[in-house]
Amino acid sequence: MRQKLVLVMVVLMVVVMAACGNSEGISETEGSDGKKQLLLWHYYTGSEDALNSMLDEYNQSQDEVEVVAEYVPFDEMNRQLSVGTAGDTLPDIVISDTVNNASMASMGILSDITSQVEEWGEADQLLEGPLNSAVYQDKYYGLPLTTNSLGLFYNEELLNEAGIEEPPSTWDELEKAAATLTTDDVKGFGLSATRSEESTFQFYPFLYSSGATYEELNSPEAADTFNFMKGLLDEGSMSQDVLNATQDDLTRKFIEGNLAMMINGPWMIDRIAESGEVDFGISQIPKDEEYVSVTGGDNIAVTSNADVDAAWNFLSWLFEPEQNEQFAKDTGYYPTRSDVLNEADYWQNTEHVKQFVPIMENAIPRGPSANWPNVSEAIQIAIQEILTGTKPAEEALEDAATEIEEIEAEE
Known part of the structure; x- marks a missing residue:
């Protein structure tokens, strides 16, 4: 009840604010090169360079979609998403803590991408624990981007x-x-x-x-x-x-x-x-x-006002084995793909790091709970x-x- 009361208050404040001005961020615009531009929110500080490098690689790999990153402080992410929902200024893609995924799905912030995930056919390659953190009411509302454990x-x-x-x-x-x-x-x-x-x-x-x-x-x-x-x-x-x-x-x-x-x-x-x-x-x-x-780590999800097909084009690319391995290595996390975790040289042979590989197979998410x-x-x-x-x-x-x-x- 406390969460919902706070949300209602935030929404009312935002509606009033929206009448007086607009957010500078615009999602799903068309860039000067004709690409559909998607806005991605993240809270990375130490991993920001790794994310930007991955986005540059994706943007240069095709001619249809360009993903642009915007930093939102970790402590501000949930509030900003509530604000974006009320003012129709959500980003297209969001990176968030795994424990917040179910809550965002329940509030209507995220898109159901179950059909895309099932058609993709590679969900069985993802570690079960991290993947389950992206499930709400038996539907997929994101994918596990990074993971770790205890x-x-x-x-x-x-x-x-x-x-x-x-x-x-x-x-x-x-x-x-x-x-x-x-x-x-x-x-x-x-x-x-x-x-x-x-x-x-x-x-x-x-x-x-x-x-x-x-x-x-x-x-x-x-x-x-x-x-x-x-x-x-x-x-x-x-x-x-x-x-x-x-x-x-x-x-x-x-x-x-x-x-x-x-x-x-x-x-x-x-x-x-x-x-x-x-x-x-x-x-x-x-x-x-x-x-x-x-499990700890981050999920990546498509928001409710995004072009799901365009956003999925990026997500499916990001979860190919090569990208999944590189991003995990660059950010200091573990890959969320089981095939990468169990085959890549770095996680199989690096001292101490390799000792977490069997642990990751037994890791479960907190909740998930809205x-x-x-x-x-x-x-x-x-x-x-x-x-x-x-x-x-x-x-x-x-x-x-x-x-x-x-x-x-x-x-």
Whole structure:
């Protein structure tokens, strides 16, 4: 309800603003060379050069369509899309965080491209987890442009000194290894439990490994998951600092040698390696019933007022193996095509990077839910209540499940 009230207020404000002026951006215009010009919104900063290089290559490869990029700050993207919907000034193509895809589809911002995807016939080459993040009500409202996931980082020297020959692969092994590795100066295990999307992101694989889902937080499996994490905290294998720790904080402690194992993503590989302080490895997140990770990254979608055929011409080109591989490599993500991930030399042979390849095959999206920010907030509150001992796991999860049920009923 809160999201929808905010949206209504934004729409009313925009209608008034639209009466007084126009947006400078114009989508679907014809360029001086006769090409149909499409406007693409993105929030890339470090990856902007890679995107522009890809657009230049596409624009020079054919004579019908020209795609022009426009930067919109990450924190402004959702608001600007709401503004564009009200004022009929949407771009033609948008790059967005995967967790926002379902919300944009539910608000009518995106075009259903199911027929184009099915006619394309290459959806089966895309990794299942990232692809599912672009699905809303059994229809495709985009494609997964970039992806990454979470794994278990471990300090090889500390494990060797403790007589642990292999990184833990199950919850029981994780509990024992974390206790063995914990000393006065070192905590055996850490993950982010701060009240933000980072904690939902990090707890998600454990929740789903138990057989629970975000829609079944009042299940015995969910309670077992959170009680397991509370046990690591109570036993001293995990620091109380995790309640405020970001993924960046975890990495700093890992590099300093104060954290033996942590949950984190491939974006930290270079930072750890360049520090020269840690010999480390990466493995699957320890499992309860099955190995599970969670996807991050971006989706690319066609908006509701775009020329879908022209936009699809670009998307289908962008998802050819060569482009998918190049863009992933240039941006530091993983390719969303399974054939590229499993065949390209870079991801198969680069140290540490290759250790995430099998993890990517087990990664699932958060949600998808049209109300994900509110769903995630309910999970974050439960995490904090359980780990601080404010509420027993069963009570906190029952409250979260009730809140999520009410949130989802508003869709």
